[in-house]
Amino acid sequence: MPMSRVRSPIAKSDRAGMALGSGAGFRHHESMMRSFSILSMYKPVAGLAAVTLLVTACSSAPTASRVEQSLDRTTPTRQTVATTALAQVGDAYAMNMAGPDQYDDAGLAYYAYRQNGRALPRALSDQLDAGQPISLAEARPGDLVFLRLDASSGSRLAVGVLAGPQLAVIAIPGTAQAGGGVKRISLADDYWRGRFVGVSRILPPATATR
Structure with a gap:
């Protein structure tokens, strides 16, 4: 069956990284298409490793143990970025905010990096351009x-910040079903x-130990 034509959900972000687009569809974000497979964006994910993260590379599905081993090897700066994001859990969601008590999603990532002396663009689209796409097994x-x-x-x-094996921190708006705010989520949850x-890498990876 031929795939129907779809449009990228990502608009060129304003400085808050929160532009949603409107009308018949969203504007095409070329840098996203270069970085991630179009199938990974529009095909529902059946498992944690079912997404093809690189256009030019294919990888085998990682097991849970491989993900955990990968996340165990980290650097102090990486861990403090994750810890900073975790410390904001329970704070409010607010568009165009980057802390210290209210955040949008890109603002939370920006804050976690900035508090630890690491540069990260404020806008979501720029954050996407700044990183290197990697597989979840490498996260x-x-x-x-x-x-x-x-x-x-x-x-x-x-965008959210990875904080541990299958664990991320993200600021999300509220819905009719659930309240918003900075939340800790499990990527293993359906x-x-x-x-x-x-997943995109901003900081250099830790050197693996034997």
């Missing part, structure tokens, strides 16, 4: 995880697993 605390959120105007991209898009 470490402090890496950025991109997820698809459902909005009234259609799907959009959101809801988030089905919205997983990819």
